[in-house]
Amino acid sequence: MALIVEVVSREHKVWKGEAKYVRARTLSGDIGIMPxxxxxxxxxAENGELLIEPVQGEKILTNLQEGFLTVSNDRVTIAAKHAQVD
Structure with a gap:
């Protein structure tokens, strides 16, 4: 079982794929998401990190600026004002 993750910013789609784990910084602190x-x-959060552990491949670390995150039925959608993959 895996998460379907999509990360977008105002400028472009940042990443989409299957992941085992996602961690993001919210206004209330860090949140970890698993299937x-x-x-x-x-x-x-205004400025924070997003960590994605894909089902296959290397971990992805992304810097985010503002936005929101939703989780429903093993689907994670992250929409940020700005997102950049390191």
């Missing part, structure tokens, strides 16, 4: 996570909606 089976309860439905969630959160505001992203």
């Amino acid at each position: 089976g996570h309860i439905p969630t909606m959160a505001l992203l």
Whole structure:
């Protein structure tokens, strides 16, 4: 079982794929998401990191600026004002 993750910014699609784990910085602190996570909606911190552990391949570390995150039925959508993959 895997998460379907999509990360977008105002400028472009940043990343889309299957992941085992996602961690993001929200206004309330860091949130970790694994398959089976309860439905969630959160505001992203003004400046923060997003870590994605894909099913295959290397970890992805992305810097985010503002936006929101939703989780529902093993789908994670992250929309940020700006996102950049390191």
